Every structure is written in structure tokens, then in C-alpha cells.
Amino acid sequence: MQSSLPENLIKIESNLKSLTRTRSIYSFLSIAALIAVIYSGLIVAETGNATSIWVGLPKFFDYPVDLFVGSWEYGYRWNLLLLEYLPDLISTINMALFSTAMGTLLAFFLSIFSSRNLIKSKTTVLIFRRIMDICRSFPELVIALVLLYLLGKSALPAVIAIIIHTAGALGKLFSEAIENVDKNPIEGLESCGASWFTRIRFGVVTQALPLFLTYTILRFEINIRASTILGFVGAGGIGEQLYTNIQWKYEADTIAIMFLLVSTIIALDYLSSYWRKSLIGLKS
Amino acid sequence: MNRSEIIKNYSDIVVTKFSSKMWSTFLVLGIIVYLIIAILSLDISQIHKKWSPERASLFALDTYAHKDHVTMKWSEPDDIIISFEGSRWSQYVGPYQKSDGLPERYPEWTSIGPEGETKISFKNGGFANLYDDKVTIENWPDTKETLVFRLDAQGKPYVENVDNLPKWIRVTENKIEVRPSLYERVQVYSKKVEVHRYNLGWNYFWFDFDSPLEPYGIWNAISLSFSGDRVDPNISNFSLLIQEFLNNDMWHHGQILWALLETIFMALLGTLLAALLGFPLAFFAAYNVTPFKFVRTILRRLFDTLRGIDFLIWSLIFLRAFGPGPFTGIFAIAITDTGTLGKLMSEAIENTEEKQQEGVESTGANKTLQHRFGIIPQILPIFISQTLYYLESNTRGAVIIGAMGAGGIGLQLLGAINTGTSWENVMYMSLLILGVVIFMDTMSAKVRRALIGDETLGAELQLAKMAKK
Numbered sequence: 001m002q003s004s005l006p007e008n009l010i011k012i013e014s015n016l017k018s019l020t021r022t023r024s025i026y027s028f029l030s031i032a033a034l035i036a037v038i039y040s041g042l043i044v045a046e047t048g049n050a051t052s053i054w055v056g057l058p059k060f061f062d063y064p065v066d067l068f069v070g071s072w073e074y075g076y077r078w079n080l081l082l083l084e085y086l087p088d089l090i091s092t093i094n095m096a097l098f099s100t101a102m103g104t105l106l107a108f109f110l111s112i113f114s115s116r117n118l119i120k121s122k123t124t125v126l127i128f129r130r131i132m133d134i135c136r137s138f139p140e141l142v143i144a145l146v147l148l149y150l151l152g153k154s155a156l157p158a159v160i161a162i163i164i165h166t167a168g169a170l171g172k173l174f175s176e177a178i179e180n181v182d183k184n185p186i187e188g189l190e191s192c193g194a195s196w197f198t199r200i201r202f203g204v205v206t207q208a209l210p211l212f213l214t215y216t217i218l219r220f221e222i223n224i225r226a227s228t229i230l231g232f233v234g235a236g237g238i239g240e241q242l243y244t245n246i247q248w249k250y251e252a253d254t255i256a257i258m259f260l261l262v263s264t265i266i267a268l269d270y271l272s273s274y275w276r277k278s279l280i281g282l283k284s
Numbered sequence: 285m286n287r288s289e290i291i292k293n294y295s296d297i298v299v300t301k302f303s304s305k306m307w308s309t310f311l312v313l314g315i316i317v318y319l320i321i322a323i324l325s326l327d328i329s330q331i332h333k334k335w336s337p338e339r340a341s342l343f344a345l346d347t348y349a350h351k352d353h354v355t356m357k358w359s360e361p362d363d364i365i366i367s368f369e370g371s372r373w374s375q376y377v378g379p380y381q382k383s384d385g386l387p388e389r390y391p392e393w394t395s396i397g398p399e400g401e402t403k404i405s406f407k408n409g410g411f412a413n414l415y416d417d418k419v420t421i422e423n424w425p426d427t428k429e430t431l432v433f434r435l436d437a438q439g440k441p442y443v444e445n446v447d448n449l450p451k452w453i454r455v456t457e458n459k460i461e462v463r464p465s466l467y468e469r470v471q472v473y474s475k476k477v478e479v480h481r482y483n484l485g486w487n488y489f490w491f492d493f494d495s496p497l498e499p500y501g502i503w504n505a506i507s508l509s510f511s512g513d514r515v516d517p518n519i520s521n522f523s524l525l526i527q528e529f530l531n532n533d534m535w536h537h538g539q540i541l542w543a544l545l546e547t548i549f550m551a552l553l554g555t556l557l558a559a560l561l562g563f564p565l566a567f568f569a570a571y572n573v574t575p576f577k578f579v580r581t582i583l584r585r586l587f588d589t590l591r592g593i594d595f596l597i598w599s600l601i602f603l604r605a606f607g608p609g610p611f612t613g614i615f616a617i618a619i620t621d622t623g624t625l626g627k628l629m630s631e632a633i634e635n636t637e638e639k640q641q642e643g644v645e646s647t648g649a650n651k652t653l654q655h656r657f658g659i660i661p662q663i664l665p666i667f668i669s670q671t672l673y674y675l676e677s678n679t680r681g682a683v684i685i686g687a688m689g690a691g692g693i694g695l696q697l698l699g700a701i702n703t704g705t706s707w708e709n710v711m712y713m714s715l716l717i718l719g720v721v722i723f724m725d726t727m728s729a730k731v732r733r734a735l736i737g738d739e740t741l742g743a744e745l746q747l748a749k750m751a752k753k
Contacts, residue, residue, distance in 0.1 A: 034556070037552065037553075037556070038553060040549075041552060041553040044545060044549045045550075045553065045610035045611050046611075048542075048546045048609050048691060049606060049608075049609025049611045050606070050609050051606050051607040051609070051611075053606070053611055056602075056606035056607070056611060057605070060601075060602075062604060062605065063600075063601050063604035064601060091325075094322060095326070097318075097322070098319070098322040098323075098326060101318075133722065133725075134718070137722050137725065139683045139684055139717070139721075140684075141687055142717065145687075145697070145698065145701045146701065146710065149343075149704065150335070150340055151335065154327060154334075155326050155327070156326060156327060156330070156331060156334075225594050229596055229688070232596075232688060233698075258593075258597055261594065261597065262592050262593050262594070262597070265592050265594055266588060269588075269592060
């Protein structure tokens, strides 16, 4: 059969075969590497863990069941607990909202100074980028823990920590958005003698604003989670209540707080994906 | 055309409508009112009351410097104790001290003066001299005089020559404090004299105070490990080097590096598991692959629940089952991100181009092959880029989960901060975390840039961009 094929086709087929072979060797190697990583990771985890995975797995449902049984026994007044913890939830959301607002403002200024199409000096751009990298790379928790030690237990250290992280994370995204804008409007403004500020206001911000808002909304959602977590280490709000109630083994209260948190996060998730899609004009 | 004509003829373009003007004004007003309320409710104005610059600068100093303590009790002036960071476990033994058969070991900045006093030299060129009945400081900046501190008849410290006391000496009833800069401090009490001498750098970073390799220093110790006689006859120099480094009592390198490894594996395995679970599930949640609406709805809601119950709450649940350790972190990350990746990928699958799949279908391929060659090549770059993105953010997340109780570097860091004294360890761990996060960040950004061109966009934006192309 093969002998009847023209010579160039035979050549192509042999080429194809060798390519397929190389490809399958690569896939095999990457799968082997993947398995090696998983296996060694499991060994590290098994040695580092207090309880072996085989002991832990059957106990997985113990805690959720405990929680539900506890709140069942608490009775019908459970829904009043939701009202009781609502102020804490609001204070956590407040923390997140304020720090997102401040962080966004900071990120905006940082991003202007780290965009190559707005700043001519390469050193300035580099310095501001490194500042943002460092702000972004520290987990909020690390900054918050140090500030909590220095400033005492209050919401303030958490807010500062989230602002720093938000400024770094959003600043990077903002500056990439700015660098990707169409430069024709900027040049047009420049040609009619617009100042640097006017160029940014009408040439850059108008183009990048939808993307800015998209990123900010996404960040707000992330910051609500962050401020809850920082509540655990002493920043107050619903995180602190959750932590205390878990420590005291108040199942009904714990589940009420979890319910509040989860419903907030889910609601915000829907809201933000709706906003984002309408902002970038994308229909799912 | 003049201005008024333009406004008249093109009023719908040039003139901003009153309602839209008001709208933006109200928005700005609302934001300002909110910020005022937030500033009041968050006690931002209290910041200057809580902020003590002294404490903060001491804390900052402690992250990059170390100090040695010299303590002399007036009742036992012969027994001067020189210790590293004031610790009982790291005391120097010198000739001016009652040694209990220990080998002599004292820092080079101490010496014995002509009258048998102990001289402590400082970086600023000055000396503090501890005599049996007095303390003098000589050759300090801004003052050429030698200042003498003694105890009076009531046992209260006083300065002998009070005429022109420099600003950096504070005399109170029970204490004289000499502190020209953050690096030198002499305190004279009625019971004792305490001298703190700060030095830049992290001391005993490679080997701790009691280590047999400490006198050699790191470079000599490394060259020793390749040649030379054994420092410890029972063990080769190289193993001794490794062992002494990892078991450093002051820096706990072994413990911290292991914790870091745990944290990295938490993020790595968690993300991998999430990818392995989320990828196939995404196919069952996409309408162009799975025709059963029932299955799709269930999976969609499952993804939402997994994602909505934050990794914080998942880690609490897993903490109860597995106890503190990496498994808690791995499963918390895996479960949360299964939801996230599943949702993103199912949307990506639904947004794929149909033509490729139709092309594969036209060759007579069955459904499985259609999906394999019609859909997977389209979504694979997005899938890998998203997974890498989550790997990067999970590295930060794993530190946080660790501090909540899952162990790893997060817990070590929390412990170090809570002791409130070992700030140099806090700095060390923070730098390690920073290094790992930046490494992950750069690596994943590089791969993502190669795969997709634009590394920062989320899945939906990436798809929108690809569709435009």
C-alpha cells in the first residue's frame, strides 16, 4: 500500500510520525513530572500534617454536622442571630470599601508614574514599578500583623495593610491598561497644545476607565475576603466574631456568621460579574 | 461660527445636560460623604495617638541590627555580664568575669583599661568605662569632656560635672540615660549599669552562638568542608556545616525552610488538584458539550457554592478534620479553586468557536474526538494561564491559610510576631515569602505572556480579546 504512494507523501508521513513521537515523549515527560510533584508534595504534606490523610478523610463531615446539629438545637431564634451579627458584617464591608477606595486612588497615581507612554524617564517608571511589585507581593496578613503590633488592635492596621496591597495590585493592572490605550487621542490632544494633565484626563482616563472600574470591582470583592481574614488576627469586624465563636464552640453563632459571609460573597460575586460584563460589553 | 452659534446649533453635543451634570455631582458628593463617615468610623484620626515613633524606630532597628548587652551590678562590679541580645544562653566569657572553667571568649570591642576598668568602644569612636564605683564616657561626639556618673549617698545616680550636659543625656531621679543615637545606649540605675551596643547586620545568621563553627565564619567554614582536619572528630566537616546551619538556635533555618516548602507545596498541590478536578467538570457544565440541562445546573450551583464558601471557611472545616498541617491548606485551596476554575473554564468552553468542532465532525469523528480536537486546543492556553494565575495568588493565600492554623511559613511568622522580640526573624521570613511570591509571579507571568500575550486579563476578558482577533 505504502509503496504505491508518491515519494513526497511518504516523506510527509514519516515527518508526521516523528513529530507525533516527539510530542508524545514530551507529554509523557510532563505527565511524569506532574506525578512526581504530586507524589513528593503528598509526602511533604503527610510528614508535616498532624493527622494522616486516611484518618482525616472520614472525619471530614464531623465539623459541618456538629455545626448543623448545634444550630438545630438552638431552635427557631437562630434567625435573630443574623441580625445580631449584621453590624459586624457592615463594619467589615466598610473596611473593605474604604480601603478599596483609598487603594484605587493610590493605584491610579502609581500607575500613571509607571506607564511608559506617559512618563519619559525610564528610571522613574522602573522605580515606581518596583514599589508596586513590593506592595503587591507582601500578603496583606504580613503587613497587618506588624502594624497590629505597632498600632494596637483596631481596624486601622488592617485598612492600611489592604490599602498597600490594593495599591500595588491595582497599580500594576492600571498601568498595563494605560499602556494599552490607543495613542491617537493623546497625540491629537498634544497637537492642539493640551497640557500633560489634560492629556491624561481626556486622552487616557476616558479610554481606560471601563477597565479601571472592572478591576476595582473585582478588587473590592477580594478585599471583603481579606478584611474578614484580618478580623481573625485582631482587626475586628465579622472575622473576629467568627474566630471567637469558633473558639467558644457556639455552633449556632458560627453558622449564622458563615451564612452571612457566604451570602455576602455570593451576592457580590453575581453583582460584580454583572457589572463587569456590562462595563466591557460582553454577554455570556 | 462663534461660540454662541456653536452652542445653539450643536446643543445636543456641546452642552452637557443638566440631569447628567447633577448625576455626577451627586456621585462625587456621595463619595465625599462616605469617606468622611468612614474616616470617622474607622478612627483614622486616632492614628497619631497610637503611633509612637520611638517604638517604631526601635522595631525597625531590630529588623536589621543586633545588640549586645553589657550589665554591671553596683553590688558586684567584678562580675560583668556581656551577652548577645541580653540572652542568658549566649553570654560571652572574658578575663573580667568569674569564668566557670569555660574558654575565654569576649568581643573585640571590650578591653581592660589601665586601672582595671572595662572599656567598651562604640562605633562613634567613644568609650564607656565601667569602674568599680563609677561609670565614665569619654570621647563622645559634641563633648570633649569625660563625663563621670556616680551614685550618691542615697544610692541615686548623678552626673559629676553637670556644667554643659549634651542634649542626649537624660537625667531623672532614678536613672541616667545616655543615647546620642539609636546605636548606643548607656543606662545608669541605682542598682546596675546597662550598656547596649547596636551593630548593623544579622549576627549569628549562619551559625548560632554555641556552634563549633561560629568562630570560623561562613566562608572559612565552607572552605573547611572541602579540606582540613575535622572540627568535630565524629562527623565530616561538610555534614557538620549543614547540620549546624539547619539547627541554628537563633534563626531556625531548618524549621523555616521546611515551613516554606510546606507552604509552596500547599499552593502547588492545591492548585494542581483544583485543575485536575475543575477541568473535566467544566465540560459537564458547558451547554455545547453536555446536553442535559439538569446536570449543567447542578454543576453550576456546585461551582458557585464551592467558590462562595470562602477558602477561609473551608480551611476551618478541614482544620477540624486533618488538624494543623499542609493537608488542610491543600484541600481548602483545591476545593475553592475547583469552583473558580470550573466556572471560568465552562464559560471558556461555551465561548469557543464552533467552526473547528464542525471541521472535526466533518471528518466523521465521534463526539469525544470532536471535543478533544475541536475544543481543547482552543481553551488550553486560557486554562494553563488561569491555572498559573491561581497558583501565583494561592502562594499568597497559602501563607494566610498557614497563619490561620494550617502551619507552614504563615504560622511561623505569626509566632515570631507574637513573641514581639525577634523582629529580625520576622524580617527574614518576610523576605523569604517576598522572594517566593516574586519568583512565582515572574515565572507564571512569563509563561502566561508566552501563551496568551496578555497576562493580566481574566478569562472572560481574554476570551473577548481572542474573539476580536
